[in-house]
Amino acid sequence: MDVNVEQGSIEASGADTLIVNLFEGVTAPAGATGAVDNALGGAISDLIAGGDLKGKAGEVAVLYPRGAIPARRVLVVGLGKADSFDLEGVRRASAAGVKRARDLNARHVATIVHGAGFGGLDVAAAAQATVEGALLAAYRFDAPKKKEPANEIEALTIVEYDNRRVGAISAAARVAEAVAAGVALARDLVNMPPNVATPTRLAEAARTIAAAHGLGITVGDRAWAAERKMGAYLAVAQGAGEPPQFIILEHNVDRTDAPTVVLVGKGITFDTGGISIKPSERMGEMKSDMGGAAAVLGAMEAVGRLNLPLRVIAITPCTENMPDANAYRPADIITASNGKTIEIISTDAEGRMVLADALVHAAQYQPDAVIDLATLTGACVVALGSGVAAGIFCNDDGLRDRLLRAADATYERLWPLPLYDDYRRAIKSEVADMKNSGGRFGGVGTSAVFLKEFTDYPWAHLDIAGVALAEKSGDYTPVGGTGFGVRLLVDYLRGLAAGRQSK
Numbered sequence: 001m002d003v004n005v006e007q008g009s010i011e012a013s014g015a016d017t018l019i020v021n022l023f024e025g026v027t028a029p030a031g032a033t034g035a036v037d038n039a040l041g042g043a044i045s046d047l048i049a050g051g052d053l054k055g056k057a058g059e060v061a062v063l064y065p066r067g068a069i070p071a072r073r074v075l076v077v078g079l080g081k082a083d084s085f086d087l088e089g090v091r092r093a094s095a096a097g098v099k100r101a102r103d104l105n106a107r108h109v110a111t112i113v114h115g116a117g118f119g120g121l122d123v124a125a126a127a128q129a130t131v132e133g134a135l136l137a138a139y140r141f142d143a144p145k146k147k148e149p150a151n152e153i154e155a156l157t158i159v160e161y162d163n164r165r166v167g168a169i170s171a172a173a174r175v176a177e178a179v180a181a182g183v184a185l186a187r188d189l190v191n192m193p194p195n196v197a198t199p200t201r202l203a204e205a206a207r208t209i210a211a212a213h214g215l216g217i218t219v220g221d222r223a224w225a226a227e228r229k230m231g232a233y234l235a236v237a238q239g240a241g242e243p244p245q246f247i248i249l250e251h252n253v254d255r256t257d258a259p260t261v262v263l264v265g266k267g268i269t270f271d272t273g274g275i276s277i278k279p280s281e282r283m284g285e286m287k288s289d290m291g292g293a294a295a296v297l298g299a300m301e302a303v304g305r306l307n308l309p310l311r312v313i314a315i316t317p318c319t320e321n322m323p324d325a326n327a328y329r330p331a332d333i334i335t336a337s338n339g340k341t342i343e344i345i346s347t348d349a350e351g352r353m354v355l356a357d358a359l360v361h362a363a364q365y366q367p368d369a370v371i372d373l374a375t376l377t378g379a380c381v382v383a384l385g386s387g388v389a390a391g392i393f394c395n396d397d398g399l400r401d402r403l404l405r406a407a408d409a410t411y412e413r414l415w416p417l418p419l420y421d422d423y424r425r426a427i428k429s430e431v432a433d434m435k436n437s438g439g440r441f442g443g444v445g446t447s448a449v450f451l452k453e454f455t456d457y458p459w460a461h462l463d464i465a466g467v468a469l470a471e472k473s474g475d476y477t478p479v480g481g482t483g484f485g486v487r488l489l490v491d492y493l494r495g496l497a498a499g500r501q502s503k
Contacts, residue, residue, distance in 0.1 A: 001138055002155045003131055003177055003181040005170040006110075010159045011039040011069045015110035018071045019097040022055035023082045023118060024046075032112045032161065033076065039069050044076060056080060057089065058475075060119070075100055080376045082119060087129045088411040090114045090121065094133030095476035102138065102151045114170060125409075127158060127169040131176035132487070136476040139184055141191040141290040144205055154199030160314065163248035179490050183483035186291075190468065190481025194270035199245035200268060202290065205297055206247045206316070214303025216250035230357035232336040236350045237319040239274060239327025244319035247293075248356075249300050251312040259496060260311040261368075262362040263489060265296030266351045266374035267318030274321045274347030275329050280456035288481065289351070291468030292373035293318060295485030302490045308497050313365050317354040321347070321418075333432050336360065338454060343432035347440075351376045352450050353436060359454040369399050370455065371492075373462045373485045379443030381466035387474075389413040390467050390484065393448035396458035403492055412488035423449040 010018055010032045020033040022044075029037045029044050037044040043063050047053035050332050053061045057080030064073055077097040079085055093114045101109050111134070116126040134156055136193065156175060189197055189205060203219045210217035225234050225246050237244035247267070252258055268289040272278060276284070293316035299315045328334065332344040334353070337360045342353070351374050363369045371389075380391045392414040394400035407414040423445040426438030435451060438446030446460050467484040470477055 001135060001153055003135075003158070003173050004155065005158045005160065005166060005173055007161070007163045007166045008159055009035060009161055010110060010112055011036045013110040013157065013159055015108040015157055016072045017101045017104070017109045019075045019077060019101065019109060019111035020055065020074065021077050021093060021112070021114050023079045024055040024056055024057075025081070031117045034075060036069070039064055040074070041068065048084060054078065057092065058096055058243040060096050062100070062104070066225070068092050072106060073106070079114065079119065079472065085115055085119050087121065087125055087409065090126050090129035091136070091411070092475040093134035094130045095137035098134040098153065099138050102153055105151045106153055106287050107337040108155045108157070109153055110159050112159060119194045123165050124168040128176045129173035130158065131173045132180055132266035133476050135176065135180035136183060139187060139478060141188060141257065141478070141480060175306065178302045178334050179487055181305065182298035182302035182486040182490065185301050186294040186486050187478070187481040189294040189297065190288050197287065197290065198242045198244065198269055199267065199320070202269065202293060202316065203247055206249055209297065209301050209304055210249060211307040215304055216253050217247040220248075222247035225357070226402050228361070229335070229337045231334050232342060232353040233317050233319070233357040235328040235332070235334045236274070236321055236353050239322040239324045240320040241322060241324070242269070242320050247316045247318060249314040251300065251303050251308070251310070253311060253313070255311050258309060258311045260313070260365055261493065261496065262313045262365055262367045262370040263294035263296045263299060263315070264316060264355060264358045264362060264370060264372035265316045266355055266372070266376065267288065267293030267316040268321050268351055268354065271319060271321045271348070271350065272323055274327050274350060275323050276346040276348040277323055278348060278495055279397045285469060289375050290318065291375045291464060291481070291484070294481065295373050295464070295483065295489065298483055299489040302486065303442070303493065306494070308493055310493060310497050312493065313362070313367070314360045315357045315362060319354065320326070321350045336454065339455060340434065341432040343429040343435045345437040349437040349447070352447050355451055356454045359451060359459070363456060367457050369396070370419045370457055370459045371462065371489065372451070372460070373464050375465040375468050377444045377447050377465055380463040383444055384415055384466055386466045387470055388392035388466060389415045391415055391417045391444055392460055392465040393417055393419050394460040395419065395452065395455070396460070399458045399460050403488070406488050406492040406495060410483055410487040410491050417444065417448070419452060420445060437466040
């Protein structure tokens with residue numbers, strides 16, 4: 001979808017479909033909606049007066065101008081109550097309008113920025129949310145099946161009457177396009193079948209990102225990992241039919257004057273559980289066990305497009321977890337790259353194993369912050385629910401607070417969870433430095449303190465198990481891969497960059 005910004009009056013736009021809005025309780029539309037209402041001879045006011053348009057969140061009314069203005073149709077999206085309206089409301093309203101326009105076979109949609117007038121939101125933030133909601137709602141996965149004719153919106157124009165705001169809106173639209181491209185990449189990778197989204201395919205995606213944006217790239221194979229004594233990562237990869245790929249992307253790697261952030265994503269491209277094999281029911285969903293790696297790669301696509309003035313390193317240790325004659329076993333003792341030994345309790349606790357060596361490797365960049373994302377535990381889904389929030393464990397209050405602010409801004413919600421010493425005692429081993437599992441109870445906490453053993457820098461662990469894959473579509477999230485984490489990470493990084501620039 002091509003995105004453009006124009007100065008002018010929305011009612012004069014040559015688009016085939018216009019989108020304006022209405023807050024709940026408003027009886028006399030004003031601003032751009034009022035201008036369209038006047039051009040239509042009070043048609044919107046008539047709908048309000050007749051009770052057919054209330055402005056409730058998610059409501060979309062369709063009007064046909066019949067030549068009164070150039071557009072073929074006008075959509076009025078409800079914004080809900082003004083006193084509780086926020087950027088998430090903008091995204092949802094924009095998504096509702098665009099999806100309705102697509103259902104009506106619109107080709108060119110013109111919209112105003114939702115919430116930047118009576119809603120009182122910052123115009124740039126509201127413009128970014130308007131474009132994000134539209135692009136994220138328009139996403140479709142190109143599934144390998146017989147294609148049915150599909151309506152696609154070809155162009156989206158943001159129309160702004162006040163020429164003084166056009167520059168800020170244009171810049172915000174470019175940010176939204178970069179973020180949406182990263183989310184789409186992450187969704188695509190999760191949605192691909194596991195015989196396609198192999199470690200090799202993820203490495204190809206990383207190479208494409210590197211080539212497009214001038215990023216440095218390293219893709220390590222088994223021998224490369226063995227040279228670096230990555231015993232935990234290689235243990236999981238022992239039974240894999242597909243060759244493992246330890247992927248590193250580097251943005252501004254030579255900039256020693258910029259803050260350094262390392263993003264680490266769990267890249268288990270299919271998880272059978274290994275020797276500790278999972279039940280067959282719903283095992284197919286384990287194609288999403290690389291949701292962390294997908295989010296990190298998606299974030300790097302956005303970082304590259306935005307050319308953020310930061311030093312950003314992405315690490316995605318990718319492999320399958322399969323049960324064959326070479327697979328690692330319960331009771332094995334494995335040595336990670338920092339020399340710590342691990343007693344294997346369950347081969348289905350493999351994500352923390354591959355992350356362990358990735359977190360050790362991250363230290364070589366002398367990072368100011370390391371953030372890992374992983375579909376790590378079913379326990380986190382039990383604790384926080386499916387599709388609600390990710391859990392965050394963090395050893396640095398400043399890092400935690402910045403991530404929570406980004407979570408609030410993007411509605412990719414995080415809930416802080418504790419790194420209690422009690423969890424460390426649960427993974428104490430009689431024969432090694434630690435166990436890779438503390439048992440059924442407290443699984444989300446024991447997995448986090450396990451990872452903490454491989455960090456010596458400001459670090460946050462995001463358990464995204466409950467939010468990486470959706471069983472039901474949302475306002476702007478389809479069934480399947482959600483791309484959770486991309487918008488959160490980019491907002492955090494942009495905030496970090498802005499804070500540095502303001503010093």
